[in-house]
Amino acid sequence: MAGYTNKYESWIENDYFDISTRDELKGIRENEKEIEDRFYQDLEFGTAGLRGVIGAGTNRMNIYIVRKATQGLANYLVKVRNIKDPKMAIAYDSRNMSYEFAKEAGQVLAANGIHVYIFESLRPVPELSYTVRELKCQGGIVITASHNPPEYNGYKVYGEDGAQIISPYDKMIIEEVNKITDFNEVKHISQEEAEKAGLFTWIGKEIDDKYIAEVKKQAINLDIIKKEADDFKIVYTPIHGTGNIPVRRILSEVGFKNVYVVDEQVEPNGHFPTVKSPNPEDTNAFKLAIDLAKSVEADIVMGTDPDADRVGVLIRNEEGEYLVMTGNMIGAMLTDYILSQKKKRGELAPDSVIIKTIVTTEMARAIANSYGAELIEVLTGFKFIGEQIRLFEENNDKTYVFGFEESYGCLAGTYARDKDAVVACMLAAEMAAYYKNKGMTLYEALISLYEKYGYYKEGVLSITLKGIEGMGKITTIMENLRNLDLDAIGSYNVLAKRDYQTSKRTKMDVNQEEDILLPKSNVLYYELNNNSWVCIRPSGTEPKIKFYFGVKGKSIADADAKVAELEEAMKKVIESWM
Numbered sequence: 001m002a003g004y005t006n007k008y009e010s011w012i013e014n015d016y017f018d019i020s021t022r023d024e025l026k027g028i029r030e031n032e033k034e035i036e037d038r039f040y041q042d043l044e045f046g047t048a049g050l051r052g053v054i055g056a057g058t059n060r061m062n063i064y065i066v067r068k069a070t071q072g073l074a075n076y077l078v079k080v081r082n083i084k085d086p087k088m089a090i091a092y093d094s095r096n097m098s099y100e101f102a103k104e105a106g107q108v109l110a111a112n113g114i115h116v117y118i119f120e121s122l123r124p125v126p127e128l129s130y131t132v133r134e135l136k137c138q139g140g141i142v143i144t145a146s147h148n149p150p151e152y153n154g155y156k157v158y159g160e161d162g163a164q165i166i167s168p169y170d171k172m173i174i175e176e177v178n179k180i181t182d183f184n185e186v187k188h189i190s191q192e193e194a195e196k197a198g199l200f201t202w203i204g205k206e207i208d209d210k211y212i213a214e215v216k217k218q219a220i221n222l223d224i225i226k227k228e229a230d231d232f233k234i235v236y237t238p239i240h241g242t243g244n245i246p247v248r249r250i251l252s253e254v255g256f257k258n259v260y261v262v263d264e265q266v267e268p269n270g271h272f273p274t275v276k277s278p279n280p281e282d283t284n285a286f287k288l289a290i291d292l293a294k295s296v297e298a299d300i301v302m303g304t305d306p307d308a309d310r311v312g313v314l315i316r317n318e319e320g321e322y323l324v325m326t327g328n329m330i331g332a333m334l335t336d337y338i339l340s341q342k343k344k345r346g347e348l349a350p351d352s353v354i355i356k357t358i359v360t361t362e363m364a365r366a367i368a369n370s371y372g373a374e375l376i377e378v379l380t381g382f383k384f385i386g387e388q389i390r391l392f393e394e395n396n397d398k399t400y401v402f403g404f405e406e407s408y409g410c411l412a413g414t415y416a417r418d419k420d421a422v423v424a425c426m427l428a429a430e431m432a433a434y435y436k437n438k439g440m441t442l443y444e445a446l447i448s449l450y451e452k453y454g455y456y457k458e459g460v461l462s463i464t465l466k467g468i469e470g471m472g473k474i475t476t477i478m479e480n481l482r483n484l485d486l487d488a489i490g491s492y493n494v495l496a497k498r499d500y501q502t503s504k505r506t507k508m509d510v511n512q513e514e515d516i517l518l519p520k521s522n523v524l525y526y527e528l529n530n531n532s533w534v535c536i537r538p539s540g541t542e543p544k545i546k547f548y549f550g551v552k553g554k555s556i557a558d559a560d561a562k563v564a565e566l567e568e569a570m571k572k573v574i575e576s577w578m
Contacts, residue, residue: 004039007058011039016183017056017064024056040468045069045177047170048381051145051154054097061097061145061153063104064183069155070105070141071186072177074112080172083138089203090118091128092143093242093307094268095153098122101143103191105155110194111187120204122242122268124308126411126420127211129162129386131203133417134210139165144307147279150272163386163417167519208246214415215250215423220341221434225255228433235298236425237262237289239278240269243304246422254426256433260296262288272306280305280312280408283324290314290322300432300442304421309382310408311421313428315442328361328458329446330428331404335364336449337431338402338412339371348373348401353392355385355403358525359535359548363449363456364404370453373401379500379521380537382409386417406458406548454531454552457559461547461567462539474538474545477574481524481536490569492532498525534566 012022028034038057043050043065050069052061077086088109092098099122106116117135119128125142132140138160145152157173159165165173180186194200219225225232234251236259238244244266251259264274265288272278275285280303293301293314301314301322313330314322325333335354342348352373356364357380368375378384385403392398393414404410409419412427435445450456465473482501486494487508498505500523503516523537531552538545549566553559 004036007039008035011056011058014183021056021062021064037467045072045174047167047174048164048383049141049154049156051148051152053151054153061101061155063100066101066104066155067108067186067188068180068183069177070108071112072180073139073141073157073173074109074114074187075176075179076169076173077114077138078112080176081138085113085115087115087117087135087137089128089131089135089137089140090116090143091123091125091131091140092119093124094122094240094270095143095145095306096150096270097153098143098270101153101155102141104188105141105143106200107191107194108186108188110197110199111189113199115199115201116194117201117203119207120202123208124242124246124304124420124422125156126309126416126418126422127207127246129158129416129418129420130211130214131207132158132160132162134207135203142307146307147277147281147305147310149277150270158418161386161390161417163390164381164383166383166387211415212246212250212253214413215246215420215426216253217415218413218423219254219426219430220338220345221430222254224434224437225430228436229255229257231258232256232429232433232436233258233260233296233298234429235260235262235289235293235296235301237265237286237303238268238308239265239275239280239285239303239305240267240272241278241304241306241308242268243308243421243425244268246308247302247304247425250422250426251429254430256429258296260292260298262292264288278306280310281324281327286312286314286322286324293322294320299436300429302425302428304425305408308421309419311424311428312408313442315432315446317443323443325446326458327404327406327408328363328456330408330424331356331406331410332361332363332367332456333442333446333449334404334410334412334424334427334431335402336367337434338427339367339373341434342401343371349399351398352401353388353398354401355388357381357384357405358523359537360404360406361456361458362531362533362550362552363453366453366456367449374398379518379523380405382411382419384519385411389414389417406460450556455555455559456550456552457556457563458551459549459563459567461549461570462544463547464544466543470543474543477545478522478524478536478538481573486526486573489526489528489534489573490565492528492530492566492569494526495529496527498523498527500525530562532562532566534570 140158
């Protein structure tokens with residue numbers, strides 16, 4: 001009998017699991033493939049926490065897996081770190097089971113003597129990041145699966161600096177979680193018991209007000225907003241997520257008067273009934289917003305994902321059509337806007353720093369250089385940007401200005417240590433108002449940046465490979481590429497190869513190696529001629545392998561053609577391994 005079958009039967013027979021869980025599992029008894037998928041592995045507690053399909057089983061998101069993960073986290077805080085009277089903050093988004101998972105996590109923490117501060121209703125990820133530091137907690141938890149389809153949920157862990165946990169602490173927590181082999185090891189008390197013991201505190205408005213005040217401090221041109229407010233029009237959609245209240249509040253408080261919200265998507269709903277996936281990278285998620293924007297002739301369209309840490313922005317081109325900007329475009333435009341305005345006002349410190357990830361547009365480097373700001377590059381994941389902010393403060397040696405990643409996440413200011421769609425919406429709208437005051441649309445402003453810095457363009461190819469076979473294929477692709485000395489990708493010559501797993505950069509023409517001073521990661525990066533590059537990395541949160549491409553063209557059409565060529569060439573390289 002297969003190992004996963006034994007696990008399946010043990011869940012059905014064990015009265016630790018509630019009746020509805022056991023009944024759900026009994027209902028798939030004739031479906032061997034489904035049983036295998038639910039039990040062939042334990043849902044991995046990775047460096048970012050948990051993420052998976054909601055349902056019964058060891059490879060699913062359910063209250064038992066949440067309890068186990070939280071017990072491991074509690075053991076880390078109390079036994080490994082030996083923290084006296086630890087405190088944790090918990091937030092959750094609009095996804096199915098988010099509230100239930102948040103409460104379960106809180107009850108396990110309280111059972112371990114850890115004081116829990118839990119939001120009374122859904123809140124965005126960045127507010128949790130802010131709250132951890134504001135309440136001097138030792139960490140935090142957010143229940144969310146970000147932009148994944150409706151069947152998913154997840155569990156993200158934050159450190160005491162308000163950023164997602166990094167090495168070595170992530171590995172220490174994972175070790176404690178993996179030590180728990182019996183669900184009966186998990187401590188758990190009721191909410192009532194936790195409240196009675198003074199270990200379960202609901203939080204809300206007071207933290208909201210402080211968080212919004214910090215976001216508002218990042219506004220630069222309130223006077224411009226005031227000048228344009230009567231005629232400037234914004235269309236916004238929270239896509240059934242947490243952004244509705246904080247985004248509308250901040251837009252109102254900085255002076256925007258005409259904010260049109262997509263009514264069909266305003267209410268929180270974990271089924272996300274109006275979209276296939278609540279992803280601001282997907283043009284289809286904006287169909288209703290575009291219809292509304294056309295009817296009111298909006299200057300800008302914005303949409304936030306379920307946990308409101310990422311924002312999608314649409315701008316109107318010369319033909320009056322609304323185009324979805326990439327995360328790279330949004331980030332580059334905000335970088336230029338913030339730096340230019342700070343320099344104009346004499347507020348740009350000589351030690352100012354812009355931070356981007358290794359798969360984010362190289363246009364950011366050109367922009368930073370033009371204003372005399374330093375550009376720092378980190379591994380993929382906003383936690384590495386958060387880590388740099390902490391190091392700047394500890395060393396008192398650099399001034400953080402702005403950080404962003406290609407996947408639609410950015411942060412201005414240091415009040416939070418994770419990407420924040422609330423501040424991004426405020427600044428994107430302010431930027432659009434600024435350009436309107438100059439007689440320009442955001443589209444015209446984007447073209448002017450291309451003309452100034454070059455036509456940088458990026459692309460991403462994501463291949464989803466689910467299950468045991470999929471994991472094997474992803475491993476094979478990375479191993480084959482690692483062992484293959486590519487000297488060209490399509491018509492592009494490989495100038496250097498970076499292997500972040502071995503921390504080595506190899507110059508191909510002289511076969512010379514140098515160290516990469518970043519944490520080890522299963523990532524390969526190829527530096528190509530003509531300012532082009534390719535990067536390959538398995539996703540840390542989804543069953544995907546991602547191929548990133550970056551070029552610099554002579555025009556938009558030229559850049560588009562170069563990205564397409566690189567993508568096609570990379571597909572041919574990996575075809576035989578699929």
